[in-house]
Amino acid sequence: MEEAKVENNTQTSIHDGLKRNVSGFSAYTMVVGTVIGTGIFFKPQAIFEATGTATLGLISWVIGCFLGICGGLIIAEIGALIPETGGLMTYIEKIYSKPFGFMVGWAQTIVFYPIRKAASAVVFGIQAVALFGLDTKYSIPIACTLTLYLFLINILGNKIVDYSISIATILKFVPIVLIIVFGIFLNNNPTPVEILPITVNSHPFIKGLSISVISTLYATDGWINITNIAGEIKDPQKNIPKALIGGLLTVSVVYLIINIAYLRAMSPAEMAVSATVGSDVAGKLIGEFGRKIVAAGILISILGSHTGFTRASWRVPYALGLRDWLPFSSWFTKVNKKDMPINSGIFITLVTVIATIFLPDFNVLTDIGSYVIWVFYTMAFVGLFILRKRWPDAERYYKVPMYPLIPILGIAGGIFVIISTTFVQPTIALLSIGLVLVGMPIYYYKVKKQKVLEKVIE
Secondary structure: OHHHHHHHHHHOOOOOOOOOOEOHHHHHHHHHHHHOOOHHHHHHHHHHHHHOOHHHHHHHHHHHHHHHHHHHHHHHHHHHHOOOOOOHHHHHHHHOOHHHHHHHHHHHHHHHHHHHHHHHHHHHHHHHHHHHOOOHHHHHHHHHHHHHHHHHHHOOOHHHHHHHHHHHHHHHHHHHHHHHHHHHHOOOOOOOOOOOOOOOOOOOHHHHHHHHHHHHHHHOOOOOHHHHOHHHEOOHHHHHHHHHHHHHHHHHHHHHHHHHHHHHHOOHHHHHOOOOHHHHHHHHHHOHHHHHHHHHHHHHHHHHHHHHHHHHHHHHHHHHHHOOOOOOHHHHOOOOOOOOOHHHHHHHHHHHHHHHHHOOOHHHHHHHHHHHHHHHHHHHHHHHHHHHHHOOOOOOOOOOOOOOHHHHHHHHHHHHHHHHHHHHOHHHHHHHHHHHHOOHHHHHHHHHHHHHHHHHHO
């Protein structure tokens, strides 16, 4: 009986028409290249402003990396079981219901991806202005230009995108390695790293921890993007878990080591007032020439991450269009000669540019994106228990280790993020929830229209 349910689930999957031309290595580089972007260089400012101490700041990074790894381990099993385009939206739809699936897709289309991409573009503009000594008024035009450039890169097809991400992933390790080597091994005048006491200077303990953890979750996010292109990955049942687990372990090690290097170069108080921590640390460690090299490397890092987010983001409105859940759904499902969902890309690019112009605060943008996505991550974590019970006999190429401990820890972390952010940053929570709920009338209108058409056909 259960096997029949699994077969039926596969048969009723929506055919996306996209080709499986993304290799396992490309999937791995997409995870690493997408996650390591802006957060590693810019989020230390928000984290150490909130905590005020080295110890609590590092604890926040450990929590963020740990929750990211838990999330990746859980989603790897679900993604291998349901290897379809749409990722998180498809999982929530199949586990819970179509309305919940729509909510995820709508949230990613209107909130998460445009805001995440806008945040990357904003800090790219800030870093570029600082590097080239330009007037700050040019930061937003540069940010918008980056978004338009990545639109052009993505319409050229998956091979070009894979090359772009792979090259940027390799080059982005130049500033990372320089900071680590000079910060830890060649630092003749290291800043003392005070482990005790564990206190919070700027905020009460819970508030400081909440703000800092949600900042680290932004820095460790992006791993879910690989599931959006699951319908284009070769041998997805094996390559999705490998890419997620390998990529997140790589990212976590890099993040923790580079933060130790930061702390040996700048005090938490100094980082709390630095908008460009990565390049400022490089300036102290290597000098002006080194600062410029690292700043250029940071721009490349952001470019690679933004490219991965751009590719992933286009698949969500495309998947919504396939289900006829959007106005003008057939327009969103148009694919160009390179098998890229071109019109979905146009829409995402337009919303991203609007968010960049009207919401140019990096930390506000990232907090909204992190809050929204972790609500649905937590639902997916709970969904693993549901799938284990609903499809016990389904062939699983990968299973979460230490089950049920890892899913329980992931759920607990997600609940902490949701509850603490709701109380500590209620404006962020209300704005995020409002943007998600505003799409529900569209869904029910489309569903009602579909039912009317079905009756007419009958």
